Amino acid sequence: MSVQRSGVAKQPAYDVAVVGGGPAGLAATAAAARLGRRVVLIDAGAQLGGQYWRHANVSSAGPHDHVGHRDWEVFEALNERIRRHRQTGAAVHVAATQVWFIEPPGSDAGEPDWTLHLAPTCGAPDDRMPRTVRADRLILCPGCYDRQLPIPGWDLPGVMAAGGVQALLKGQRTLAGKRAVVAGTGPFLLPVAEQLARNGARVVAVCEASRIGNWGRHLPTVARTPSKFAEAASYGWSLARARVPYRTGTVVMRIEADSSGEQVGAVKLGRLGSDGRLRESSESLDVDLVALGWGFTPALELVSAAGAETRVDVDQSLVAVVDEEQQSTVAGLYIAGEATGVGGAQLALAEGELAGIAAADATHLERSRVRALRREIRRLRAFAVAMQRSHPVPPRWSEWLTPETLVCRCEEVAYAQVSEATSDLAATDARTLKLLTRCGMGWCQGHVCGFATATLAAAGQARQLNAEDLRPLAKQFPCAPIRLGSLLEH
Amino acid sequence: MIGAGAVGAACAYFLTRKGFAVHVVERGAVAAGSSSAGEGNLLVSDKVSGPELELALYSRALWEQELAQYGELWEFESKGGLVVATSAQAGRALRTLAAEQRQRGVDARDVEPDAVTDHEPHIRRGLAAAVHYPQDAQVQPMLLTAHLLRLARAAGAVVSTGVNVTGFEVQASTESRRVVAVQTSQGTLACEQVINAAGPWAGEIATMAGVDLPIRPRRGFVLVTEPLPPTINHKVYAGEYVASTQSEHLGLEVSAVIEGTKAGTILIGSSREHVGFERRVSLPVLRAIASAALELFPRLAGVTLLRSYAGFRPYSPDHLPVVGPDTRLKGLWHATGHEGAGIGLSVGTAKLISQAMAGEGTDMDLAPFSPARFEAVAPA
Ligand SMILES: Cc1cc2nc3c(=O)[nH]c(=O)nc-3n(C[C@H](O)[C@H](O)[C@H](O)COP(=O)(O)OP(=O)(O)OC[C@H]3O[C@@H](n4cnc5c(N)ncnc54)[C@H](O)[C@@H]3O)c2cc1C
Numbered sequence: 030m031s032v033q034r035s036g037v038a039k040q041p042a043y044d045v046a047v048v049g050g051g052p053a054g055l056a057a058t059a060a061a062a063r064l065g066r067r068v069v070l071i072d073a074g075a076q077l078g079g080q081y082w083r084h085a086n087v088s089s090a091g092p093h094d095h096v097g098h099r100d101w102e103v104f105e106a107l108n109e110r111i112r113r114h115r116q117t118g119a120a121v122h123v124a125a126t127q128v129w130f131i132e133p134p135g136s137d138a139g140e141p142d143w144t145l146h147l148a149p150t151c152g153a154p155d156d157r158m159p160r161t162v163r164a165d166r167l168i169l170c171p172g173c174y175d176r177q178l179p180i181p182g183w184d185l186p187g188v189m190a191a192g193g194v195q196a197l198l199k200g201q202r203t204l205a206g207k208r209a210v211v212a213g214t215g216p217f218l219l220p221v222a223e224q225l226a227r228n229g230a231r232v233v234a235v236c237e238a239s240r241i242g243n244w245g246r247h248l249p250t251v252a253r254t255p256s257k258f259a260e261a262a263s264y265g266w267s268l269a270r271a272r273v274p275y276r277t278g279t280v281v282m283r284i285e286a287d288s289s290g291e292q293v294g295a296v297k298l299g300r301l302g303s304d305g306r307l308r309e310s311s312e313s314l315d316v317d318l319v320a321l322g323w324g325f326t327p328a329l330e331l332v333s334a335a336g337a338e339t340r341v342d343v344d345q346s347l348v349a350v351v352d353e354e355q356q357s358t359v360a361g362l363y364i365a366g367e368a369t370g371v372g373g374a375q376l377a378l379a380e381g382e383l384a385g386i387a388a389a390d391a392t393h394l395e396r397s398r399v400r401a402l403r404r405e406i407r408r409l410r411a412f413a414v415a416m417q418r419s420h421p422v423p424p425r426w427s428e429w430l431t432p433e434t435l436v437c438r439c440e441e442v443a444y445a446q447v448s449e450a451t452s453d454l455a456a457t458d459a460r461t462l463k464l465l466t467r468c469g470m471g472w473c474q475g476h477v478c479g480f481a482t483a484t485l486a487a488a489g490q491a492r493q494l495n496a497e498d499l500r501p502l503a504k505q506f507p508c509a510p511i512r513l514g515s516l517l518e519h
Numbered sequence: 520m521i522g523a524g525a526v527g528a529a530c531a532y533f534l535t536r537k538g539f540a541v542h543v544v545e546r547g548a549v550a551a552g553s554s555s556a557g558e559g560n561l562l563v564s565d566k567v568s569g570p571e572l573e574l575a576l577y578s579r580a581l582w583e584q585e586l587a588q589y590g591e592l593w594e595f596e597s598k599g600g601l602v603v604a605t606s607a608q609a610g611r612a613l614r615t616l617a618a619e620q621r622q623r624g625v626d627a628r629d630v631e632p633d634a635v636t637d638h639e640p641h642i643r644r645g646l647a648a649a650v651h652y653p654q655d656a657q658v659q660p661m662l663l664t665a666h667l668l669r670l671a672r673a674a675g676a677v678v679s680t681g682v683n684v685t686g687f688e689v690q691a692s693t694e695s696r697r698v699v700a701v702q703t704s705q706g707t708l709a710c711e712q713v714i715n716a717a718g719p720w721a722g723e724i725a726t727m728a729g730v731d732l733p734i735r736p737r738r739g740f741v742l743v744t745e746p747l748p749p750t751i752n753h754k755v756y757a758g759e760y761v762a763s764t765q766s767e768h769l770g771l772e773v774s775a776v777i778e779g780t781k782a783g784t785i786l787i788g789s790s791r792e793h794v795g796f797e798r799r800v801s802l803p804v805l806r807a808i809a810s811a812a813l814e815l816f817p818r819l820a821g822v823t824l825l826r827s828y829a830g831f832r833p834y835s836p837d838h839l840p841v842v843g844p845d846t847r848l849k850g851l852w853h854a855t856g857h858e859g860a861g862i863g864l865s866v867g868t869a870k871l872i873s874q875a876m877a878g879e880g881t882d883m884d885l886a887p888f889s890p891a892r893f894e895a896v897a898p899a
Contacts, residue, residue, distance in 0.1 A: 130802060137801050440782065454549070454665035457680050461548040464555050464661040467782060471746065474826060506800045506827050513744065514820030516809045
């Protein structure tokens, strides 16, 4: 069967491995463990909760961790259930650890089950840490990160991803600036603005690119998800109280430096016409913080490494293809949460639980729960789709680029180089564009500029963005940073 | 021209200069095949004396002279190679190789083991032998291919990407068969001559034309590190690499090949295996590559790995490229089989093809590269 490596006692395989300790991963772990499976939960964070229930750093953690968190009681209940499973040995939590590679059953590893290769999130591996974990079934709940678009001046200090601003607040209790504009599109702009305001920043505006009228078309769906409606309303209320202007059909078209030339000083606004055209307005806002968010990009490195099929979602993100039981196109591999389509924490919880039940081979034992979960997933998915449709990335966003605007900040690739590659050098797809310009080849491996690069490649050919544009910009091997030396340790 | 890789692009460039009307047909995008998966080294150091070394020196002269004006476009850099040997036996083999190469006009300078760190400060101590090759150079293969095609287009060539060649139209008479057109996914293209520059897929193209050509893909992985301040000055590789390029071995061959790039990343190769067009990451192979590299540069152990990629070299069983007309089918030419050296050899190959096709004398004898050497081989 399998070859035992000399000297190293082989770890027994788990029934189920869950990667990611956010809402989906926690729900999956709790479900599979409840159904009698031995589960290992691997998460990059020191504490469970993921980005949604992000804790303050251990050093500054305190009794007020929950302040400003949604559904904190849901987290506490799940966490408590997992803690009990850990006590009985049904669940094992491997913290502060990232999976850098996945080998499917029967691959080079020669194992009959999934082999996950692990590395510490930061620092050198310690001797007690397992270097590999094997499991019969695998559930990936990798979450997502902020989607960004290049804007003239976005490389100035003081420009941040909206999620990054929130992470600083939740994780380090640090306010990234005093006068902020929050811009982009999507419901996530609201909590970020609200948290900034509550922590003492002056939020001079929330600029939402889409027009609120877009919502109208989806009212029936919104009405079927009252909790979401209430959530939005509560943010709206807090923002109104903090006198934060909420402007729709408005974008930040240019970011300018302050008098030092080295830090954000102001933003120039533009209006998005009903014809989709952008028009720069004469208005500018003085700020020292620009928080930008254009929705989210699911983290797909593990999904691709495992060989599961992907597709383009309504919001133009690359997402994993899953069936009614959250199973991917690879047998024994389940995917839940944002990686199947951006949809928020409630949807992730439902998908995670369903994946946990399915990976435990218990859908036939849990018929009514499964039915309820599927209903919930359908309802929340419909809401997510409505949200994505009403908050699209402005199709003509690239019109605000100047030849000097950096598309890829890591490799300092300017828009002029991208245009030259798509026109003179016949870069007809994103892979070619990336290899010719180095867009997406630097430190972030396309996390930041991947969507923009793929979109510009498609636009260069006057065609719609497709999965082939996005795939080459989704990072693959290694799925997490690893030192060359650690590659050899096993 | 079938294929818009480095070889097809270079042929298009030189043929337009001879006044040919050229149509490049590529099923993917520009440089979709091997040419986007290599490091772009233009090496003389790894060639044993013989026709391939002659072609390398001929190409080297083209890079430096006729094409020098474009060097910046494709980031031509004459950074030199450093070949090292860790064992006494490999050291002797390396010195012998260098002596033979010098006879052929290669600039190969023996480096005393103590002096190796003057060239590469981070290399391990205690090497048995080292040779410095100042002529080894580098280009960025994607930029090379894209710019050669741009120049060819400017001279009248047509480049059609996303068009798949699916077959040939052949006119047969009693004494000979001749190509009159290629069939593609977008219709039939009439032509007088066809050049098969399909890289590792060249065997498939030959089969479509009813001739046998034993070109096969030989997979290679490359590891890419995080960007670092300049750490490695040359292309550095272990002397065993030469043996590995020349080997008949069908299993996995790994030897250390390490170099820095302009972007600051360090590229680490190399592996050679016959596994068809299988792209999936193979951890055992990557580990073998990393381990060989760390043996030469132990300090790299702490460096972060950013990504890896795989490519397929167009392997020819006798390690010589296949360049010239196919006598079995008139009008069919081959320009392929360069295995791990097709970027470096692309321009020499192309210029010779353009001379031969124009009916002129060629700067170098094409006979050793003739497809005729495989004609006795029965179709597989
Ligand atoms: C890891 C690695 C490292 C390397 N390092 C170096 C190096 O340092 N220096 C060096 O000189 N070489 C190197 N090489 C080798 C070099 O990449 C190749 O020799 C070279 O790219 C071959 O070029 P080509 O144009 O013949 O083939 P390709 O670039 O593969 O071009 C062939 C083209 O034909 C197209 N095609 C195939 N079938 C059809 C069809 N039916 N219809 C239409 N089009 C078709 C393909 O899509 C492809 O684009 C390396 C290779 C690898 C894998």
